[in-house]
């Protein structure tokens with residue numbers, strides 16, 4: 637983004653040209669971002685939101701506020717901007733808790749900006765009140781652009797933390813979650829179970845139905861797990877066709893029952909449709925309790941239990957052995 641030229645020019649007064657050009661130069665910057673190729677659906681939606689805002693602001697400033705013509709102040713295209721922000725957040729996948737507050741703050745700024753522009757268009761330029769309103773409008777206009785930049789950073793962070801295929805968070809988020817849950821386990825004595833889960837004979841799915849069908853299986857499984865579990869349970873893609881579940885409040889024995897119900901539901905009906913009909917899959921899982929031992933050790937114990945489930949015939953859930961410490 638270009639540097640701001642905030643120095644007033646000789647012919648300018650406090651409220652006119654330089655302030656206007658500052659906002660407009662930032663708007664031009666925003667518009668210039670539009671020529672860059674969109675990197676994903678979320679950045680594309682955010683780019684559109686910023687473009688709608690920039691076009692509206694320029695028009696209202698030039699024709700309405702600056703020329704003191706209230707009739708030329710177009711209504712804020714709030715619904716269109718809101719729609720694009722929602723699209724951007726939705727495209728970013730699940731677990732986007734950080735984003736709605738940023739969206740809300742941005743819409744509030746836009747509402748305030750709209751009021752200021754209307755007030756300016758109806759106020760005599762020479763009045764002190766007009767100058768103060770211009771000052772506020774410039775601050776707010778820049779804040780809105782900063783708000784879009786903040787959303788862009790938050791969307792990029794969200795994208796980086798999530799697996800693009802399933803939309804699930806990955807290993808870094810899992811590690812963070814387990815650290816948080818472990819401190820609750822040791823401070824409050826609340827149990828927490830960790831489940832390592834894997835699609836059985838997934839290589840055969842790829843080999844027989846193609847990689848794209850394999851991808852659809854993973855996506856459908858991720859969706860099914862996310863919708864079956866409670867909102868505060870964690871579902872993470874650990875790698876390949878392996879997933880990890882974090883079930884706070886569940887003992888390892890309870891987790892075995894929860895995951896076994898899920899296993900049965902998965903085995904009972906086809907997970908995806910193919911050209912030759914419904915495709916059934918089965919899963920195996922290993923369960924370990926999150927305790928004060930090292931997190932890596934807990935994951936190893938869950939993985940060992942998963943290995944046992946595979947070795948004992950697959951399509952089953954196994955609890956870690958007492959000897960796994």
Ligand SMILES: Nc1nc2c(ncn2[C@@H]2O[C@H](COP(=O)(O)OP(=O)(O)OP(=O)(O)O)[C@@H](O)[C@H]2O)c(=O)[nH]1
Nearest residue numbers: 834835836837838839840842847850851876877946
């Ligand atoms: N379609 C698709 N396949 C993947 C992805 N990630 C890993 N795989 C495939 O998953 C398969 C895993 O194979 P294996 O590790 O042999 O496991 P499996 O066939 O499920 O056998 P068991 O786990 O022993 O039941 C490999 O063929 C990988 O190529 C992915 O994102 N999409």
